[in-house]
Amino acid sequence: MLYLPDQIQELYRIAADDIGWVTLKECVAVGVIALTIWAVAFQLTAATLPHIPPAKGRLAFYIEAAPVVLGALPIVAATAGQLASRPAEKIGEVEEVGSIFRIQDQALAFERSMLLILALAMLILLASFVVFAWQIGSKHRSAALANRTNIAYFIPYRFLALTIGGIALLTIGFVLFPDRLAQFVGSFGVIARFAMCVAGLTTHFALLTIRFNFPFIPVVFGGLFLVASLFGGDDHELRSVAGATGPSEEMHISAVEAFRDWLRQKPRLAEAERLGEYPVFIVAAQGSGIYAANNAARFLARMQDLCPAFRQHLFAISGVSGGSVGSVIFAPALHADDAPLDTIGPDAKTCPKIADFLAGVGRAEDIDAPGEVEQRVASVLETDFLLPLVAGLLFTDFTQLFSRLAIPSFDRARFLEYTLENAADRILNQKEAGDQSNLLKADFQSHWTPSNNMPALLLNATDAGSGKRVVVSPFDIDPLHAKDKDLCILSMLDRAGTGANQTVKSHSLRIPLSAAAFTSARFPWVTPAATVSLRNDCITANPQARLVDGGYIENSGIETALDLIERLNSIKGTSDAPKFRIRGAMRKRFR
Numbered sequence: 374m375l376y377l378p379d380q381i382q383e384l385y386r387i388a389a390d391d392i393g394w395v396t397l398k399e400c401v402a403v404g405v406i407a408l409t410i411w412a413v414a415f416q417l418t419a420a421t422l423p424h425i426p427p428a429k430g431r432l433a434f435y436i437e438a439a440p441v442v443l444g445a446l447p448i449v450a451a452t453a454g455q456l457a458s459r460p461a462e463k464i465g466e467v468e469e470v471g472s473i474f475r476i477q478d479q480a481l482a483f484e485r486s487m488l489l490i491l492a493l494a495m496l497i498l499l500a501s502f503v504v505f506a507w508q509i510g511s512k513h514r515s516a517a518l519a520n521r522t523n524i525a526y527f528i529p530y531r532f533l534a535l536t537i538g539g540i541a542l543l544t545i546g547f548v549l550f551p552d553r554l555a556q557f558v559g560s561f562g563v564i565a566r567f568a569m570c571v572a573g574l575t576t577h578f579a580l581l582t583i584r585f586n587f588p589f590i591p592v593v594f595g596g597l598f599l600v601a602s603l604f605g606g607d608d609h610e611l612r613s614v615a616g617a618t619g620p621s622e623e624m625h626i627s628a629v630e631a632f633r634d635w636l637r638q639k640p641r642l643a644e645a646e647r648l649g650e651y652p653v654f655i656v657a658a659q660g661s662g663i664y665a666a667n668n669a670a671r672f673l674a675r676m677q678d679l680c681p682a683f684r685q686h687l688f689a690i691s692g693v694s695g696g697s698v699g700s701v702i703f704a705p706a707l708h709a710d711d712a713p714l715d716t717i718g719p720d721a722k723t724c725p726k727i728a729d730f731l732a733g734v735g736r737a738e739d740i741d742a743p744g745e746v747e748q749r750v751a752s753v754l755e756t757d758f759l760l761p762l763v764a765g766l767l768f769t770d771f772t773q774l775f776s777r778l779a780i781p782s783f784d785r786a787r788f789l790e791y792t793l794e795n796a797a798d799r800i801l802n803q804k805e806a807g808d809q810s811n812l813l814k815a816d817f818q819s820h821w822t823p824s825n826n827m828p829a830l831l832l833n834a835t836d837a838g839s840g841k842r843v844v845v846s847p848f849d850i851d852p853l854h855a856k857d858k859d860l861c862i863l864s865m866l867d868r869a870g871t872g873a874n875q876t877v878k879s880h881s882l883r884i885p886l887s888a889a890a891f892t893s894a895r896f897p898w899v900t901p902a903a904t905v906s907l908r909n910d911c912i913t914a915n916p917q918a919r920l921v922d923g924g925y926i927e928n929s930g931i932e933t934a935l936d937l938i939e940r941l942n943s944i945k946g947t948s949d950a951p952k953f954r955i956r957g958a959m960r961k962r963f964r
């Protein structure tokens with residue numbers, strides 16, 4: 374675990390960039406994990422030796438060395454992880470003078486150097502550990518102390534109950550404080566605590582196995598896992614807003630109807646008449662993890678800060694995976710202003726800073742400086758989203774593997790959702806006026822109306838059973854929800870009639886905006902597939918759907934944006950809508 378996952382390699386890079394408290398906590402945690410494994414192996418060796426014939430020669434050496442070797446493995450894995458985390462070095466490439474990638478290349482070069490230094494530090498830690506563990510383990514007094522510890526603590530049942538109680542308290546702590554507790558102890562601190570909990574529990578059962586000559590560990594834990602797998606419930610059900618008992622009674626409207634109502638707002642009608650046509654923007658935000666989330670949120674925020682009228686012309690954002698998360702981070706930052714449609718006067722400059730720079734009265738530094746919206750977005754992006762996810766994976770979701778009872782609050786995906794919601798609270802705490810409601814905690818459907826001067830979020834997921842695109846949307850792109858199409862809207866459907874006389878009523882599922890964002894970003898190993906109970910024969914004929922990352926089908930968001938544009942263009946030239954032009958789906962690439 375300290376070497377293989379890509380997410381762990383990201384943690385090593387973070388520590389290399391920090392060179393401070395985070396780096397120190399990493400080294401201490403790796404050392405604690407090594408000492409824990411060594412201590413457990415030493416305890417079990419001391420308990421086993423009286424039950425086997427005395428070992429001599431090489432066998433005695435191997436028995437004495439085994440705990441040291443096992444304890445050294447985490448440090449070896451961490452050393453290899455540091456080396457594997459080093460960014461690739463560009464060889465033979467000529468840098469352009471004034472290239473904006475120079476800063477990035479310099480940062481990567483710093484990371485490469487620091488990760489090499491940290492790997493060397495791990496080797497020093499490895500050598501120190503081997504010397505310490507070998508000297509301690511070779512003393513007869515240490516073996517006697519281990520036997521006394523086994524008899525006094527690990528064998529009595531009351532201390533087994535105490536260990537289980539301690540693990541339960543730590544798990545409950547992560548459930549109650551999914552972000553703050555994990556962020557306090559750090560990622561490697563969470564891993565170290567998990568190792569200590571597993572080591573303590575397995576030591577109790579291993580000593581019982583030695584004492585009673587019965588395989589307690591495979592029987593107890595294997596049995597619980599088998600029962601939970603065969604008869605257990607699913608704790609990955611998509612979360613509903615507080616107090617929701619079913620789908621919304623309000624029906625979805627079609628995308629065409631929503632767009633027409635959006636265009637016919639008075640300020641937009643006035644601007645369309647003044648300009649001759651109304652510019653409309655639809656943005657596609659591509660997926661690629663937290664990097665995509667960062668770039669999507671900052672791109673949208675920078676556009677809004679530079680061109681205050683941008684939100685007035687931004688009809689929809691089609692996001693996938695990390696692009697969906699970035700779009701959702703942008704939404705509360707924009708919502709915090711609570712700006713009405715007529716905020717921008719007809720004589721105001723569309724993009725004041727850019728206009729001043731082109732006119733020679735502004736500076737390039739003014740364009741590069743983050744504005745209010747981007748600062749709010751940055752305050753959310755500063756949050757460590759990986760820490761709560763690691764805690765949820767190792768404590769709550771791991772515990773769920775052995776429980777027949779499904780506990781929804783143990784779902785690690787919810788740790789991400791709550792962390793994002795709490796991060797958005799910081800945006801509201803920075804403001805003394807405006808709308809103080811947290812948009813991410815509210816019903817997804819409430820984030821957009823034709824008149825609220827907010828973009829409609831179209832968040833793309835994939836149905837694991839049918840392979841179809843499933844879009845969380847405030848309106849229906851296809852009002853008929855055709856079963857033979859690869860695009861479906863996440864909603865509850867009621868069909869009546871057949872053929873040309875068929876009518877379809879679509880009701881939104883009452884899920885929080887934060888849950889909708891991470892439904893689009895459900896990538897295996899990182900977050901589990903979301904189970905959704907619904908009646909929607911466009912998605913599946915089954916009563917439940919399993920939704921995973923939208924990038925499985927199409928990772929750019931362009932397909933959904935083009936489907937939407939095709940529908941919206943159908944009302945061009947009609948008498949009940951002003952003249953408009955969709956400037957095309959702006960594709961923002963992330964690497």
